[in-house]
Amino acid sequence: MNEELVVPKCYYPWATIPSPIATDFDQEEIAWYDNDYTFISEEGIKRCKIQQLSQVATYMNPTCDSIERMRPCARLMIYITLFDDYFGLTPVKELKAIADRVYEVMLGDDPQPDELGILRQMAEARKEWEVFMPRFWIERVSLNFYEFIVYGMLEEAPFKLAEKRTYPTLAHYFSFRKYSIGMGPFGDLIDPCTNFALPVHIHKHPLIKRANELLALIIVIQNDFASLKKELDIEGEFMNIVFILRHHYQLSYQEACIEGMRIHDEYAKELNEIHASLPDFSPYQEEASNYVYHIKLQISGCADWYYNSGTKRYESKAFIVPQYGREGDDIFIPHRDFVK
Template identity: 75%
Template sequence: MREELIVPKCHYPWPTVNSPVANAFDDEEKDWYDEDYTFISEEGIKRCKPQLLSRVATYMNPTCDSIERMRPCARLMIYITLFDDYFGMTPAKELKTIAERVYDVMMGEDPEPDEIGILRQMAQARKEWETFMPRFWIDRVAIDFYEFIMYGMIEEIPFKQAEKRTYPLLPHYLSFRKYSIGMWPYGDLIDPATNSPLPVFIYNHPLVQRCRELLSLIIVIQNDFASLKKELEIESESLNIIFILSHQYNLTYQEACTEAMRLHDAYGQELNDLHQSLPDFGPFQQQAYDHIYHIKLQISGCANWYYNSGTNRYEPKGFIVPQYGREGDDILIPHSIFVQK
């Protein structure tokens, strides 16, 4: 008899706050798909719309009640997610070129008419932010998106393209997965959502950077729990902490779930402790404290989205098929080429 695998549910020693504008972009995002994501097949778009990706922005930034401030954040939540889905199998050399083009657009260049539509969404979000966010913050989110590709997605490619399943060691996995999960740019969204750009000297402080790293590490485990059911059905999949713990330490999947949750809870406790241990930031003390508070709300808000938003992202056939998808994939997405400058 096949034993049932019980996947634990994530809990946190801080509140889960519900957004007053949680579903505000449900209709708008459908228009964004139809206008700017036409490089995905018609069937692929049908898969995207029920994922309710714009709600990730509102659930993770639940104190924001401004549609204008939240709109570019919702755009980012969609374009970073689908960027990862679509380009996840793209060869590293080509992906580096794409990363440079993404950085240019996020720093101020407008995409050409024949460039892939996802760049138009990036440019539009940047223009919306430019109306109320300082330049140093826009530079920050551009760099963090670039590193998401360079230090995260590209580092995953050898494992995704291996002929047989290959596992990284746990420290190696966490070193690149903390970037590829996308939480460095997601964390940047606290600033526009709260209308409170974090000064550079606070942002760069090692304690604040560790809190941002903990945001990423916690969401890595949270996401791996959420996607486990789906990934158990993918024979070649290795990039899930449950698979890695099981392989590295010879654990059953149930034992690996227990160990992953132990790590998850330890990271959560560390974040909670650091929040109570901030250095003296002078007149910016409350702003720094509020920023770390919102990091915590992003974590519990993301769990709230997984469990309560109604998304079907982690159901069978929930993802689009990537560029360079494996032979036999049931949806074909036309190859889209970035304009070479």
Template identity: 45%
Template sequence: MSKQFNVPKPVYPWETLQSPFAGAFYEEETNWYDQDYQFLSKEAMARYRKMRLIDVGPFMIPAATEKDKVLHATRFAIYMTVTDDYAELLPIKEIAAFRDRIFEVMMGDDPRQEEIGIFRQMQTNRKEWIDLGMPDFWLERIAKNYKYRFVTDGIMEESPYKISKDIPPIPLFHLIRANSIGMIPFVDLICPSTGFALPDYIYNHTVIQRIIMLQAIIVALQNDFATIGKELAIESEIFNIIKLLQHHHKISFDEACEEGMKIHDELVNELVTLSNHLPDFSPYQKETDEFIYYIKQMISGLNNWYYQSGTKRYEPGGFAVPPNGKGETIERVEIKYF
């Protein structure tokens, strides 16, 4: 018998486009898994094939109407997810070595024949970005964001908490999750999708950087609501805003959901306000407006992916449920969204 929990879904104050490429890349996905992901266990491969990660690109970049301007993001979404799942099981020193090798390949070094196939996917992605007109400064930007923001400030900061089961304060949790969710390098993918590499002076502007950070925190919170069933099923999983609010504020599950969604909605309101009051970025105001538009579509598009794509990543069978301290499996839970 399972316990039932009622969980709200995030909503957004802008219209979300529907990509013509949703469901269109399953042949490519199968080929990638067969050719470059055989270093994963058979169990892991079976789970990945159920996740529909191939649709993350179309859902998050729904405004792109050319196949090659979506496919690169789908390739990235898969190896970014595998990077997270693979690295979090490694000791910190091995994560650092893996991270450094990723950076070298993303900067143009050829994968060695004996290396795991994920590096070939990264090399192919770099070639796709070059074919889409991305300059060297942008290639270095995404490589650095992947190395430092995603792996170093995200996965490597989150890993000790997952091992120790310590519970971070909520402000620190937001920062770690904003990085570990991988959205800061993912936002970079807007540029090859639009065909315009946002110049450094615009990308590094305080307002643009705040909007990017807001996107990352919002998506992390969105993920917490969509994945709470997994965290409830695995007793040791504490890196979720709902669980942290329950712990720190000594409140019920329903109250934590309400408080977590309030935090989410306030951040969305801030993003909308900033996007409506951008500085003058002439002569690239139109391109900057498009960049912000794509950020909004990424947020709501990923939200739709959780509930509309049919992904099994966060259901029993899509993730491994460990035994608890008494040698029993964690009780199954049922999530009802409203």
């Protein structure tokens, strides 16, 4: 392929705010890897340590200056990312059983000593949240994590595990990718980071639900652009909006990027309009507006992390080898595009 591909960057019609504690968990996360992620190979742990995953939590929740409130959020950012990386090729029946166990631990059942250490991180985060968050919020983030696995990863599995590549339609892709991107539980981190749990009846309002859905859809496209250069180098990788648009609509890579960005910008515009036209949530009007504002900050903060944190996550050979994967699954293939 001789095509030169310029991957667009994502911009937003609202401000990006720097976190005052952006790098404060860099050393702690190394200890978490060494103590609780020993089921990952030594080489895999080396790859994890240069990704700066805890900073995603701080970049995406930049108004939080509390180490105590941010610590379990940083734990979640790491364990949701590595859960997806490690179990991404796990057979459906086995993964469903793991999802059930994760849900039990996040709700209150402590893991046994012989269980995977990632469950200890989940239990520790839950205990830290229980100090200052209400039970209904614990149940909310636990259910959203369960749905991340069941409605996201499990729905992706038939495509990832199929012997013959089959592209989902764009609508189907968004239907499961909005869960597997993990923004259900990660959006829930707005509450501990702002030290206010949005009441259930407000959280379930259709406009708030749509704002949360837009958070996920925008991050899906943002992530697809950020990872495109790496994924062009991975043989068999096709779970990316650019690949899907290119396949179904016979577009060039550049045309697919332009169309993907158009969809992204429409979603960002819709989110801005929702924020500007919220209904009466009295006596929680200010809190509801602040919640949607922080959804917007999560989006621009994530882009800031991709572009400015120095993470090595999307460089070659940065991902861990998944369970049921093979060392070398992420090797270069010789026909990659030149990407700017």
